[in-house]
Amino acid sequence: xxxxxxxxxxxxxxxxxxxxxxxxxxxxxxxxxxxxxxxxxxxxxxxxxxxxxxxxxxxxxxxxxxxxxxxxxxxxxxxxxxxxxxxxxxxxxxxxxxxxxxxxxxxxxxxxxxxxxxxxxxxxxxxxxxxxxxxxxxxxx
Amino acid sequence: xxxxxxxxxxxxxxxxxxxxxxxxxxxxxxxxxxxxxxxxxxxxxxxxxxxxxxxxxxxxxxxxxxxxxxxxxxxxxxxxxxxxxxxxxxxxxxxxxxxxxxxxxxxxxxxxxxxxxxxxxxxxxxxxxxxxxxxxxxxxx
DNA sequence: ATCATTGTGTAATGATATAACATGTGTAGT
DNA sequence: ACTACACATGTTATATCATTACACAATGAT
Numbered sequence: 001x002x003x004x005x006x007x008x009x010x011x012x013x014x015x016x017x018x019x020x021x022x023x024x025x026x027x028x029x030x031x032x033x034x035x036x037x038x039x040x041x042x043x044x045x046x047x048x049x050x051x052x053x054x055x056x057x058x059x060x061x062x063x064x065x066x067x068x069x070x071x072x073x074x075x076x077x078x079x080x081x082x083x084x085x086x087x088x089x090x091x092x093x094x095x096x097x098x099x100x101x102x103x104x105x106x107x108x109x110x111x112x113x114x115x116x117x118x119x120x121x122x123x124x125x126x127x128x129x130x131x132x133x134x135x136x137x138x139x140x141x
Numbered sequence: 142x143x144x145x146x147x148x149x150x151x152x153x154x155x156x157x158x159x160x161x162x163x164x165x166x167x168x169x170x171x172x173x174x175x176x177x178x179x180x181x182x183x184x185x186x187x188x189x190x191x192x193x194x195x196x197x198x199x200x201x202x203x204x205x206x207x208x209x210x211x212x213x214x215x216x217x218x219x220x221x222x223x224x225x226x227x228x229x230x231x232x233x234x235x236x237x238x239x240x241x242x243x244x245x246x247x248x249x250x251x252x253x254x255x256x257x258x259x260x261x262x263x264x265x266x267x268x269x270x271x272x273x274x275x276x277x278x279x280x281x282x
Numbered sequence: 283a284t285c286a287t288t289g290t291g292t293a294a295t296g297a298t299a300t301a302a303c304a305t306g307t308g309t310a311g312t
Numbered sequence: 313a314c315t316a317c318a319c320a321t322g323t324t325a326t327a328t329c330a331t332t333a334c335a336c337a338a339t340g341a342t
Contacts, residue, residue, distance in 0.1 A: 012288095012289065012290090014289080014290080015289095030328080030329075031329070031330075032328070032329070032330095044291075044292070045291070045292060045293080046329080046330070046331090047290090047291085047292085047330090047331080047332095048290075048291075048292095050329095050330065050331080051289080051290080055289095066207040066208040066264070066266070067207040067264050069298090069328085069329060069330095086249070086252070088253065088256070088258050090258075091261070097256070097258075099252055101248065101252060103244070103248050104245060104248050104249065104252075107242065107244050107245050107248070108227070108245065108265075108267060111227070111240055111242060111245075111267075112229065112267055112269060115229070115238070115272065116271070116272030116275070117229050117231075117267065117269050117270070117271055117272065118269045118270040118271075118275055119267055119268075119269040120232070120268050120269040120270070121267075121268045121269070122265070122266075122267055122268075123207065123208050123264065123265070123266040123267075123268070124249075124263070124264070124265050125207070125263075125264040126249060126252075126253055126258065126260055126262075126263055126264075127260075127261050127262045127263075127264070128253065128258050128259045128260040128261040128262070129258070129259040129261070130257070130258055130259075131256065131257030131258065134257070134259055153319095153320065153321090154320095154321095155320080155321075156320095171297080171298075172298070172299080173297070173298070185322075185323075186322070186323060186324080187298080187299070187300085188299090188300075188301095188321090188322085188323085189321075189322075189323095191298095191299065191300080192320080192321080196320095210297085210298060210299095210329095283342105284341105284342090285340105285341085285342085286339100286340090286341085286342100287338100287339085287340085287341100288337100288338085288339080288340105289336105289337085289338080289339095290335100290336080290337070290338095291334105291335085291336080291337100292333105292334090292335085292336105293332105293333090293334090294331105294332085294333085294334105295330100295331080295332075295333095296329100296330080296331070296332085297328100297329075297330070297331090298327100298328075298329065298330090299326100299327080299328070299329090300325105300326080300327070300328090301324105301325085301326075301327085302323105302324090302325085302326100303322105303323090303324090303325105304321100304322085304323085304324105305320105305321075305322075305323100306319105306320080306321070306322090307318105307319085307320080307321095308317105308318090308319090308320100309316100309317085309318085309319105310315100310316090310317085310318105311314100311315085311316085311317100312313105312314085312315080312316100
């Protein structure tokens, strides 16, 4: 029984299709836009997407962006080291970057521990404008 | 024209009703459950709640919890110092606590700045089990 | 062979959020 | 007073996100 270390060969057809759709998009997608892109492959209902997403998130191969109600493929090519703790999300172009930072994760963990809070999952999402989009705005002005 | 430093006297009737509902609940509420609680006061449609919430969030008097799709009244009694940067959310009892921590906010800001990202808003939500609920589980076992 | 587990397909529904348009209300400028 | 403007409101309809419930199929363990 495999516990971790999932790779693509462990995935079902539906999970693979959903993961591929997300990977190829290069950015966040809603469950319903994944569904639309997979109609040709036989997808008919949201549940087919949500079920695949649940597993992929569980495996750490996809992340859910709470502030967007959307999903992104993990950028880590091999499926170890899914230790992302934060995301930047550009409100201009939608680009998402993953950040790993021990200062923050350690600090969050100790803030929790200090108050007796058993931390299960951290959501850290930074909304703003990426470097490229800031330059793009300057050009227009 | 007042720019900041809103207090209750600046609020419209609808905004006051929504804020009171949230304050009295002591925890997070969805927009629709706020709506249900305000039917007696004449509320009929979700938009009445969402519009009030938009303003209250803008004023810093209410926070949106992204991972819950819900809203809480800011715990700060006077409406200065809405500098909360993080929340703990207990998955057992639903209790929400606000955390202000310069280590984290400074670090998030500098991670953003380092990559040329213009940070507008940080979402930091810690999901887990609070101290009380951990004890409650022990009793049952 | 049977049973449990897991994945799948499908329809219906629930939950969250916004668009579009009409109406009211206070206030500043004339 | 009248107008123009900004802003809050009311209402209907619709868009978007997510789950429940039920039936069936494939796999693997006993």
